[in-house]
Amino acid sequence: MPIPQALLDSLQDTTGFTQESFLSVHNQASPPTSIRLNPFKPSPEAWYQEVGKEPVPWSDYGTYLPERPVFTFDPLFHAGTYYVQEASSMFIEYVLRNTVKLNQDLKVLDLCAAPGGKSTLIASLLTPDSILLSNEVIRSRANILVDNLTKWGCLNTYVCNNDPKDIGQRLAGYFDVLVVDAPCSGSGLFRKDPEATEEWSPENVTLCYQRQQRILADAWDCLKEDGILIYSTCSYSQSENEDICDWICTELDVKNCVLPNEEILKAWGIVPTQSSQHQATGYRFYPDKVKGEGFFIAAFKKTKNEYLAVKTPRIKPQPNKNRRTETAIFTKWVKNLEQYAWFLKNDDYYLFNPKHENDIKLFQLNLYLRKAGVRLGQIAGNDLVPDHELAMSPLLQTTIHRHELTKEQAISYLRRDDLVLDNPTKGWSLMTYEGHPLGWAKVLPTRVNNYYPKELRILKQVI
Numbered sequence: 001m002p003i004p005q006a007l008l009d010s011l012q013d014t015t016g017f018t019q020e021s022f023l024s025v026h027n028q029a030s031p032p033t034s035i036r037l038n039p040f041k042p043s044p045e046a047w048y049q050e051v052g053k054e055p056v057p058w059s060d061y062g063t064y065l066p067e068r069p070v071f072t073f074d075p076l077f078h079a080g081t082y083y084v085q086e087a088s089s090m091f092i093e094y095v096l097r098n099t100v101k102l103n104q105d106l107k108v109l110d111l112c113a114a115p116g117g118k119s120t121l122i123a124s125l126l127t128p129d130s131i132l133l134s135n136e137v138i139r140s141r142a143n144i145l146v147d148n149l150t151k152w153g154c155l156n157t158y159v160c161n162n163d164p165k166d167i168g169q170r171l172a173g174y175f176d177v178l179v180v181d182a183p184c185s186g187s188g189l190f191r192k193d194p195e196a197t198e199e200w201s202p203e204n205v206t207l208c209y210q211r212q213q214r215i216l217a218d219a220w221d222c223l224k225e226d227g228i229l230i231y232s233t234c235s236y237s238q239s240e241n242e243d244i245c246d247w248i249c250t251e252l253d254v255k256n257c258v259l260p261n262e263e264i265l266k267a268w269g270i271v272p273t274q275s276s277q278h279q280a281t282g283y284r285f286y287p288d289k290v291k292g293e294g295f296f297i298a299a300f301k302k303t304k305n306e307y308l309a310v311k312t313p314r315i316k317p318q319p320n321k322n323r324r325t326e327t328a329i330f331t332k333w334v335k336n337l338e339q340y341a342w343f344l345k346n347d348d349y350y351l352f353n354p355k356h357e358n359d360i361k362l363f364q365l366n367l368y369l370r371k372a373g374v375r376l377g378q379i380a381g382n383d384l385v386p387d388h389e390l391a392m393s394p395l396l397q398t399t400i401h402r403h404e405l406t407k408e409q410a411i412s413y414l415r416r417d418d419l420v421l422d423n424p425t426k427g428w429s430l431m432t433y434e435g436h437p438l439g440w441a442k443v444l445p446t447r448v449n450n451y452y453p454k455e456l457r458i459l460k461q462v463i
């Protein structure tokens with residue numbers, strides 16, 4: 001699909017745009033493939049040596065792959081040991097490292113978060129007592145976000161499904177960092193998805209520009225004074241990038257953040273750019289200059305908050321007459337249980353960081369919360385029916401029975417086929433591949449029940 005002429009015309013005066021190399025790179029056979037490793041689920045050394053030969057320069061966890069495998073048929077992908085993410089967008093890591101004190105406990109909102117690329121990256125950078133609230137306004141996309149963050153396996157990640165205005169109005173002055181990876185016209189991904197060129201139009205760029213302003217204005221109050229706003233798009237259009245930076249500088253109380261080591265950024269092929277009115281610096285990624293797709297990012301510090309910050313409600317501890325029984329059961333499943341707290345909702349138990357108790361209450365009272373802490377499962381009789389979230393979490397007790405699968409068995413398990421295991425041990429068993437949990441199975445005297453979630457199962461047929 002050819003790049004729309006109207007887009008090319010609109011980019012002629014844009015910093016860093018070179019039509020000839022830009023067009024030529026769009027005609028190349030295949031874009032680079034990159035993944036980002038999950039620091040909480042380390043892969044074996046041999047695996048790094050095999051695939052991680054070429055790191056993404058601006059990310060500690062990003063690596064290019066020599067070719068694109070069929071990720072669906074890699075059990076380690078389903079185990080959450082890595083996320084498939086194009087390299088340019090991993091630059092948010094560099095921006096965060098240079099604008100925010102990541103060794104402090106932070107409250108971070110990823111406002112437009114599905115499917116979870118930026119959120120899984122941000123979660124990898126935060127302290128355990130920090131909070132990442134990942135929001136997605138579209139309900140079906142919020143489900144995918146929950147699935148991806150469940151796979152990533154962090155206890156401090158929360159998901160909500162709200163309009164930006166709800167968060168701006170109800171959580172005033174709450175967040176240290178606001179990430180707006182805005183819905184955009186998507187031209188930066190044309191190389192990866194040539195069909196998308198058909199949906200591009202100047203009218204849509206204008207609509208996106210208006211929507212981006214509305215999202216920023218609606219959410220703005222939830223950022224603390226001195227908090228950091230990170231704005232990004234995967235569009236090349238100036239109106240969605242530099243013009244939005246001008247709008248931010250005009251309408252909101254901010255100071256633009258300039259990233260250090262400009263020479264290194266330029267050596268990596270990243271193009272610093274300035275908005276025309278306020279000379280706010282942003283960073284452009286062109287696929288003919290970096291090994292990645294089209295991307296834009298800019299950061300700002302909030303200089304003034306006009307609203308009183310929301311107060312987190314103080315929770316009075318409620319007596320729990322079942323606590324002894326619950327503790328006895330959960331101790332079998334969760335290591336260091338004494339470090340966590342839990343609550344019961346609709347028969348499901350959720351384990352969470354007790355330092356977040358008041359924050360969770362605040363979210364529950366004000367937002368449509370879709371994920372909080374780790375869902376443990378339900379108590380039936382004297383035991384737990386474990387949830388998939390527990391299998392994917394870092395909480396699992398070391399004594400839980402594990403059954404290591406071959407690649408073929410793992411794929412069969414992930415398809416939710418009937419399982420045939422060698423020497424299975426009766427009861428609940430964690431299915432693992434190369435040591436990484438995939439989910440639960442229950443071994444009965446005559447058969448093995450596959451508890452891999454139906455909605456996550458592999459449907460694709462051909463390997």
Ligand code: SAM
Binds near residue numbers: 114118137
């Ligand atoms: N940050 C994501 C990642 O790294 O995987 C990608 C986000 S995508 C560029 C933009 C997201 O904004 C989409 O998931 C889209 O559903 C959501 N969105 C669309 N309209 C929105 C609105 N009016 N307010 C907030 N988010 C919106």
